[in-house]
Every structure is written in structure tokens, then in C-alpha cells.
Amino acid sequence: MTLTTADRPATAAAPTSDDLVARAAELVPLLRRNAETTERQRRVVEENIEAIQAAGLYGVSVPSRLGGLQTDLTTSLRVSVELARGDGSTAWVSTLMNVCSWMTGLFPDRAQQEVWGEDPAARVCGVLSPTATSRKVDGGLVVTGKWGFASGCLHSQWAGLGIPVVNDAGEPIDQGMALIPMSELSVEDTWYVAGMRGTGSNTLVAEEVFVPDHRILSVTRAIGGDYPTEHQDESLYRSALVPVLALVLIAPQVGLAKQALEIVKSSLAKGRGISYTFYEKSSLAPTTQLQVAQASQLIDTAELHMLRAAGDIDRAAEAGEYLDFATRARVRADVSTIARSCREAVDLLLNVHGAGSFAEANPMQRVWRDLETGSRHAVVNPEIGFELYGRSLLGVEEQITALI
Template identity: 45%
Template sequence: MPLLRANAAETERLGRLPEDNVTALRDAGFFALGAPRCVGGPEVDFRTWVDVVAELARGCGSSAWVATLLSMGSHWVGLLGDRARSDVWAADPHAAVCLNPNPSARSRAVEGGMVVSGRWRPMSGCNHAQWVMGGLPVQDEQGAVVDRKLVLVPMSQARIEETWNVAGMRGTGSNTVVVDDVFVPEHRILSMPRALAGDYAADHSDEPRYAISASSLVAVAQAAPALGLAAAALEHTLDVLGAGRAVGTSIYQNAIDSPSVQFNVADAARLIDTARMHADRAVRDMEQGVRERHPLDLDTRARIRMDVGTVMRSTQQAVGLLLDAGGSGGFDLGNPVQRIWRDLETVVRHQILSPDLSREIYGRALLGVEPQVSNLI
């Protein structure tokens, strides 16, 4: 974490992770947390995954986000068979896989597989990946979508277009990956419906982790950086306030004597605790599914999405309160809290982390309203 924190400003400036970060994260296995143990991966449990990513985010949100997304790529590759796993990890157990399941490519069926063309954006961590996994629709002769797939392609057969220019998570390098008429063999094609339903567990009877719905893992893992970001903001704010600072145009020569500062800090800490407790419940639900070796039902998966939405809204509000407590100096570009604020304000609007969409999904599940509004539940 000290390395990531020391390089955080440089990470933003580069728009990608510095090589020191990449080397440290890759060598420690943080780009492949979901890689199966049988191919040399760490295959960590979900609680360890969340804890590791949250700790990384205390140093640098962009680095933690990249580690999260690349590790999710390793989990999805793990759903495939031994041949695809060998393609990725036989020569390099630390090989990284960037992932975007959105069906934004096109394909045509050929003998032994598919020929794929398209653009996947955003593709976090693509600058540091050796493989890319992207989504595509499968259409019938009339053009109707009848299936969704994920295809696994070597980065050597793709190209990266520099399109990432945003206010937050600037260092993730979430650029666009382009493929043109690339052949993908059948053994490197994944069924999205099977993955989302947890059906791939039948193919890996000795690896119960794959019984979990991939969408639940995606949501919880992507929320994990918010926990570390908010914790880092609280830590920094307490350090600044503890060093002594007056509240301008007021009687308070030391901000910690101000009730409004006390209230904001207390509420921020409470919200961070709330976020952690909801993340912990979501992890417990997933771990129970693994222990019992069956996919989670819709109500549980919808509650996990609601827990994720609560994590995001709580951490977002907490950092806002900490900025209030710290005053306008928190927006100095040398202050890490403003970077944390920008990072959180960006990721809270991610489609699978959206608190508002999570509320809608959970409400419909509780009330039995169909159809659901997303297939990523």
C-alpha cells in the first residue's frame, strides 16, 4: 500500500498504472485473485478478495480498481475448461485478463468457433493484460438476439485505442479494445446465461466457488474499492484535524472543538461502518452458496445488489461529510481526499454499482414484479 499511495498522483497523470505498481501487483498475484489453484493461481475466497482490494484502495483507487477487474477476468476464465485455462496460464500463472461483458461486438459462426469483430469500452486495465474477454450477442437469421457469449482473445490479436479521459479513476486506463475478424475457438467461448446462473459449477465439481452467480461476484468485487477509498479519506481527515486547524470566521481556533466537525466525522465513520457491514453480509451470502454448492436464488442475489448499492451510497456520503469537516482545503490538488472524492463519484455511477438501479432490482424482487430490469443479477 505505501508504494501505491506514493505513486497515486503519478498514476493519475499517466492515465494508467506506473510500471512499479504493475510489477508489485502482478508479482503478488493481485491481478489473478480468481485464478484456479490448479493452474498456479491463488483462488482466494471471496472475503479475502474483498479485504485485499479494499486495502489496496487505501493506497490508490485506480490500482485497486484495475486489480479488481483483472481478477474478475481470471474468475471468468476459470469457468472455462482445462484447455482455455492452459492457454492463459500454462506459461504464466500471473497472466492477466481484462474483462467487459457488455455485448458490444459481433460475430459469425465458422467451423470450430466464431470470427469476432467489435469494440469493448471501457476496458479497465487493458494496458496491463495479456488476454481480453469481451461480450457479444448471438443473433438468429432474422437478427433477433437469442444468446449472449463471452469470448477470450489474446491481446496480441487486439489493439487499444486511448479513449479514457474522465474526472475520476483516471489511472485505470479504461480504454477501448478493438478486435477485427479474430477467430475464437469453441473452447474459449463462454455462455453468459450459464455463468450468471452458476451452471458452470457442474463442470468443476472439485471447485465449488464456481457455483456462485458470476454477476453477484462482479457486483461485490467492484464495490470493494469504495470501502478502502472511504477508509483512507477518514484516516487522512483525522490526521489533518488532529494536527490542529482553525475554522475560519468562527470562534473555533481548533476545528475538533466544533460540534459540526464532530458530527460530520461521527456520521462519516458510521456510514463507513454501515458500508462494511453490508459488504460483509453480501460476502456471507456468497460463501453460503459455495458451501452448499448451489446457485443463489433471485431474492438473495437481488439483496446482494441492494447491499452493493448501500456500500456505494454510504461511502459516497461519508466522503462528502469528510470534505465538509476538512473545509475547502480538501480540494487542493495535493490533498488525497479530493482524488478519493472524484474516484468515488465516478464509480458510484457504474451500471452494476448504481444505488438507484439496485433499489429498483431489490424492490421488484420483494414485490414479485416481473420482468426484472437487468440480466446481471
């Protein structure tokens, strides 16, 4: 049985963007309490997942006609920032599952109904890299492969996985993303890392899994804004593919930098001094004041770049236009600027907080490791982002990646 909007019971007015951000902020104390357990267990504790689900925050990218909230990208990013103020791993997993739900909204209605028709609360994880083999059969492809770094795979019911699309002769003709139920996949426990330990970003495995044609999205066409969804009136699912996929990766980093600033300010408020100096209160030292101010400005810079980029994406989608190439290239550079600014901010805050930052009992060390790990995602690579933007600015036609 599938559900339409008419089948669903009447509900109260949809929450505003600020309402959803406030809900995320209310969860920060819980996520902080569970951060150590999440890291130790190498997966987000179920209490966090259930609380975020209860707050409706896994519905931000799900179509409203299928029980979701269908907000804009700006709202989704602001929610991610707040969650990362609580815990980086929880925010990362939640962000990736939400963006995979958004990608599911680009598929044909038949595929969307299979994901959410029976279960509007279904969550989706995903890996874009086509690390698999495909075999053409009647009505679809048979897929075998392994996909590493599958954030959210321990909490999802579906997975969107990169595959080569082949013809009858087995020749690659496209790159696709296949929607596959988690019940048809296995999970290899491979996630042993220094940072973002709690994300449980393990390896997904498929052995001769049949994927029907309607559950295969052409990534090549999607990069240019050609989405197969029949619901062309839904502006959220007109958003530009690569800018969305890149921008979501840095929202947790902004939240982590904010968390670091809060930790340092709280510590300074307790009147701690500077060891081996005459400063009985570190907050009275010009070096402390300058570094905290500089860190705060860097975090503001990161957030302002994030919101500008999200606003550009949202406005183009609302207008029914696909974001132009120059702006898409700039968004890749924005992502680079945000990652670099957050890392520099936390580095300054570590200077202020001192060597005690690295005590295992101090949450600063986890923030630092999570940020250093998350900001090294391949799509976030600052040098790559700046190079492709520079080529765009200078009119160099040959680019270094299709992901723009």
C-alpha cells in the same frame, strides 16, 4: 506445454485471508506515493503492478491447480479495500483484473490452460457488454467490434469480451463472453475522464478475430449458474455470477472512503482550526465530531453490507448451491447501499476538511473524483438496484434486468 499441480514445485503453506489482506496493507504507502503519477500518466505505474504481482495478489482468483491462490470472494474484496486505501485507480484495475480471472475459471479447462498453462501470472481484463458482431464459422466465431471502458487492458495478456453468439444464418441465439489474447486486439486511447483517470480504461478493438468454441462462455446460462468448467469441486467457481460482478465494483469505493477518513483524521490530529471561527482546533468542535462520527458509521455500514453479501455468496458456493434469486436481488440492493453510504461519508468528510480539499496538491480531491466516478458504474446504479430488489420483495415477477 501445459502445467498441472503435479508439475509444479512444492511450495509453502497457502497464505491465509488475513495474510493476503496484510500484504495489501503493506503496499498502501507505495500506492499513495505513486497516486499522482498514476493519475498524470492515465495508467497505473508499473511499480504498483509489479509490487501487487510480487505480493501474489493477482492470484487470488486464479485456480490453485494452475498456480493461483484460489481464495474466496470475501478475501478478494478485503484485498481490494486495502489497495484502495492507497490509490483508487490501482485498486479498480486490480479488482477488475482479478474478477476477470475468476470468470476465466468458469470456462472449460482447455481455455484455462491456454490462459495460465504457460504463464500462471497472466492477467485478464474484460468488458461484458456485447458491443460487437459475430460470424459463425467452423469451430467457433469470427468477431469484430469495439469495447469501451476496458479497465486493466494496459496490464493484461488476455481479455474477456461480450459478443453476440449467432447461428449459421447470422441470427443471434445467445450472449457470450469470448476469451481473446491481447496480442490479437488493439487499444484505442479514449480514456479522458474526471475521475479514476489512472485506470487506463481504454477501448479494445477486434478486427475479424477467430475465437474457438471452447473460449466462448454463454453469459445467459452463466447467470443461472450453468458454468462449463469441468472442475466442479472448486467452490470458488460455483459463486453466483451477477452478485460477484456487482459486488467487486464497490470494494474500491469502501477503500476510498476509508482513505478519506484517514486523511481527515490525520489533518485534525495536527491541530488545524476552523477558519472564521474561534475554534483553534477543529477536533474540539461538536460539528466536526458529529460529522466524523457519522462518516465513520456510514463507512462501517458500507463494509458490513459488503461482507454480509460476500459471506452469503461464499457459503452458498461452498455448499454447492447456487445463490437463490431473492438473495441475489438483495445483493444488488446491497451494492446500491454501499455506493450511497460511501458517497455520503466522503461528502461529510469534505465538509470537515473544508475548501482546501479541492487543492490539486490535496489527495482528498482525487479520492472524491475517483469515488464519484467509480460509484456511477451502470451496475452500481442505486435506483436500479433498489427497484429490482423491491420487485423481488413484493413478488413482482417481471424484472427490469437479467443481471440478477
